[in-house]
Amino acid sequence: MKSSHALPPDEALVLIARHFAALGDPLRLKIVHALIAGEKNVGELVRVTGGLQANISRHLHKLVSAGVLVRRKQGNQAFYAIADPSIYGLCELVCGSLEQRLAKLTKAIKVTAKRR
Amino acid sequence: MKSSHALPPDEALVLIARHFAALGDPLRLKIVHALIAGEKNVGELVRVTGGLQANISRHLHKLVSAGVLVRRKQGNQAFYAIADPSIYGLCELVCGSLEQRLAKLTKAIKVTAKRR
DNA sequence: GTTAAATATGAGCAGATGTTAATATATGCG
DNA sequence: CGCATATATTAACATCTGCTCATATTTAAC
Numbered sequence: 001m002k003s004s005h006a007l008p009p010d011e012a013l014v015l016i017a018r019h020f021a022a023l024g025d026p027l028r029l030k031i032v033h034a035l036i037a038g039e040k041n042v043g044e045l046v047r048v049t050g051g052l053q054a055n056i057s058r059h060l061h062k063l064v065s066a067g068v069l070v071r072r073k074q075g076n077q078a079f080y081a082i083a084d085p086s087i088y089g090l091c092e093l094v095c096g097s098l099e100q101r102l103a104k105l106t107k108a109i110k111v112t113a114k115r116r
Numbered sequence: 117m118k119s120s121h122a123l124p125p126d127e128a129l130v131l132i133a134r135h136f137a138a139l140g141d142p143l144r145l146k147i148v149h150a151l152i153a154g155e156k157n158v159g160e161l162v163r164v165t166g167g168l169q170a171n172i173s174r175h176l177h178k179l180v181s182a183g184v185l186v187r188r189k190q191g192n193q194a195f196y197a198i199a200d201p202s203i204y205g206l207c208e209l210v211c212g213s214l215e216q217r218l219a220k221l222t223k224a225i226k227v228t229a230k231r232r
Numbered sequence: 233g234t235t236a237a238a239t240a241t242g243a244g245c246a247g248a249t250g251t252t253a254a255t256a257t258a259t260g261c262g
Numbered sequence: 263c264g265c266a267t268a269t270a271t272t273a274a275c276a277t278c279t280g281c282t283c284a285t286a287t288t289t290a291a292c
Contacts, residue, residue, distance in 0.1 A: 021140030086213040097202040
């Protein structure tokens with residue numbers, strides 16, 4: 001249980017950064033979100049996200065190499081699923097903090113509006 | 117306690133992605149990590165991270181506009197601090213999942229090595 | 233006022249990233 | 263075998279990103 005803030009060596013920083021970066025794109029988030037409901041193949045993901053097949057395929061590759069998803073091939077098709085359960089926590093955290101931020105912004109805007 | 121997975125509208129996805137992307141860079145992670153110990157001014161951050169002043173300044177700006185940090189100006193200097201407590205949770209989650217992944221990799225490599 | 237210190241910003245550049253159309257590589261089926 | 267379907271990959275392109283140097287801006291100190 002060695003607790004926490006031993007500063008991460010630079011190599012680890014790179015890996016962590018890559019992990020975050022993998023989630024730093026709207027289309028990839030859309031993919032991940034779709035997979036929360038469970039494993040899907042590429043075709044389904046293309047339909048759900050509305051993206052082009054080539055592009056989705058690329059993003060999937062990136063998500064796999066960042067360790068966010070895993071790939072399972074079966075016959076003709078490839079199925080992708082969330083590999084890393086920590087993703088759920090991540091999204092909740094970010095969404096939560098975003099809500100708060102938006103709430104603050106909204107309030108600020110209202111105040112500004114009242115001022116005039 | 118409205119639980120969770122109503123699909124986020126595309127606008128929100130962009131915001132969330134920006135949030136993740138802000139953490140998707142090693143130098144910015146270094147900055148954030150340094151700030152876990154508490155508020156620091158630019159000069160200190162430059163020393164701690166070993167980056168160039170101009171570059172650090174740019175990253176700080178990015179972190180602020182992503183809502184990760186807040187800026188407080190006092191006299192000559194500018195102090196930055198972590199704005200969003202969810203960051204702590206994020207880092208713990210990612211570091212944890214990374215440890216697991218690395219452990220698996222390490223084990224896999226060992227197995228491969230034994231095979232020859 | 234002048235000068236120095238702290239921070240931010242503009243411009244240029246190299247390299248990464250996301251998108252797309254076209255093509256390649258499987259795999260399944262008849 | 264030939265043909266269709268599912269997925270991956272290549273190449274080309276525009277855009278974004280991070281880095282650096284030089285310079286602007288702000289504030290403090292004299």
